Ligand SMILES: Nc1ncnc2c1ncn2[C@@H]1O[C@H](COP(=O)(O)OP(=O)(O)OP(=O)(O)O)[C@@H](O)[C@H]1O
């Protein structure tokens with residue numbers, strides 16, 4: 001019999017390359033690519049992953065060892081994902097283990113606890129429920145009421161979500177209400193997920209309106225289809241103004257891909273904030289949708305992944321990590337709201353999912369669609385250069401035009417004696433909308449009550465004990481650190497000098513809410529920010545309530561600007577447009593343009609609308625371009641700024657954040673390592689900036705230093721990362737986090 005060889009990547013080592021092993025006869029039928037195996041490596045037994053199986057090898061057979069065994073209970077990685085992991089390892093300079101863990105967000109061993117299902121034993125009369133109510137059997141009632149709607153429910157769901165314990169279930173079985181069985185009658189697999197989005201029954205999901213694509217929409221869809229049917233797989237930027245119907249366009253593209261026997265992954269920034277998009281997917285694709293939701297329990301997540309593995313879904317929708325779903329016939333990846341910062345993975349490896357998705361599309365032979373009204377300059381630049389295909393939608397879908405946007409210079413308001421948070425213009429317009437029973441959204445990019453509290457006597461602001469930032473006042477009279485969550489009661493006297501003249505400055509969403517209620521006492525006001533939506537489902541509850549017209553004014557942080565489609569909103573007020581400009585990051589103008597354009601874009605989607613931008617910096621290019629709703633103008637300015645400063649996309653940039661509890665050692669280390677880099681001839685052509693202080697020096701008791709390294713050659717940055725890692729060996733108390741842009 002001929003020999004069979006396997007190329008294996010060894011986990012838990014620093015060796016990058018694969019090693020060849022012989023496959024023993026007893027394992028021949030069992031091993032596959034991506035399969036975890038045990039091998040002898042040096043004198044140790046190690047775990048590895050098979051990345052290739054072949055019939056020939058150039059290596060002398062006498063030097064090769066046999067694979068010891070297949071690792072029991074290990075989860076094998078899909079071949080595409082394995083290749084993606086290898087790429088992630090190299091691209092972001094992480095260990096292979098880390099890369100594998102990244103592409104396998106659902107671990108083994110989380111099998112659904114026996115697939116027990118609870119069934120209702122026939123109709124439940126109201127009188128039975130009344131009887132239970134009299135006996136105060138609340139858990140039992142909860143269960144029966146749910147079962148009345150769906151007939152059967154997974155036991156895991158009943159235990160976890162309905163909080164009905166096994167003792168109660170046992171009793172109810174004995175009393176003849178329910179039966180526990182296996183999942184013979186399949187309950188709808190999406191129900192638990194939909195419930196978390198506030199939809200109780202599958203029948204509540206409406207059939208989609210059969211829209212006819214308008215001319216523009218048809219044109220771009222046709223370009224995609226033609227490419228796809230001729231076997232061309234591309235990356236596309238779907239750049240459409242707010243409200244141009246991008247969702248409908250990519251739904252049609254997905255339909256086409258499915259009709260070709262393939263599957264699609266749709267990434268959205270955050271499920272609870274984009275539940276309208278999720279529901280639209282379910283409207284169109286029914287139970288062939290799998291939803292990955294970060295709020296799902298591990299079992300529910302495993303269940304969704306299992307469905308995908310069993311080929312029970314054509315469309316997979318979810319946040320970032322849904323890209324790693326075990327899809328077998330991937331034809332299309334869509335990244336909706338491509339610009340959203342939620343696509344950045346902030347922990348190691350710190351990638352943007354856009355880049356990872358781009359690689360996966362190549363590996364799997366799929367197309368990639370990046371959709372946005374405000375694409376990142378990086379992506380738009382690639383479209384301009386012809387690297388990716390540009391598909392444009394320039395008109396709003398419902399025959400309205402973009403909202404009229406006006407800028408109010410708040411310095412002028414002050415000069416005219418208006419000290420209110422509302423400019424005269426905005427106030428008049430809000431009154432007008434309230435009269436007409438139309439809805440208003442007020443966007444403010446800061447939560448809490450006041451941005452900081454300081455002493456009028458000594459001038460000191462109250463700072464967090466653990467972080468080098470001022471604490472934010474919340475309306476429960478607590479000071480909260482937005483970096484670490486540390487909170488204290490508002491002191492009565494200044495902690496620095498003891499004077500009692502402490503006062504709060506600046507405005508957050510909570511104060512805005514109070515003031516809005518004062519100025520418009522008859523309006524129904526709703527506030528949406530991380531403080532008000534901490535409850536499990538309240539974000540989508542609020543969005544739904546507002547869409548139904550339950551409130552006149554919706555106040556909120558960036559949460560309220562994400563792609564929402566409210567027909568009755570005809571006015572958007574942007575309260576302190578400049579807040580995001582003061583963040584010291586080369587992205588701050590981009591972020592500002594994005595937020596303002598997206599916020600303004602919520603107005604007038606179905607009837608004529610208007611937006612007012614209140615600012616102290618009307619001349620800033622991001623603010624001016626957002627007011628003019630002129631992406632190209634913004635892009636030109638942004639690129640000029642990036643070229644001037646030497647920022648991406650004109651080069652690659654590695655940001656290294658050193659951190660340590662010990663300030664002195666941190667300084668010594670950062671200076672020392674920068675010295676090593678600067679004296680190395682190999683890195684001569686790199687721009688090295690720092691070490692400098694980040695805008696917040698201390699977070700959670702850790703001091704931090706930043707070093708920026710720029711180069712037009714990405715590989716050099718990887719070499720530099722290796723060099724830094726070597727250098728760090730001499731400093732026991734310092735760690736580093738790398739961010740490649
Ligand atoms: N061809 C069409 N005919 C009628 N209505 C349409 C059509 N296409 C889209 N719509 C409707 O237009 C509205 C806006 O669409 P959608 O939310 O997809 O816009 P968008 O491009 O994603 O905007 P944003 O970037 O602001 O999120 C939706 O209510 C949608 O149902």
Ligand SMILES: [Zn+2]
Pocket residue numbers: 464465466467481482483484485486700
């Ligand atoms: Zn803090």
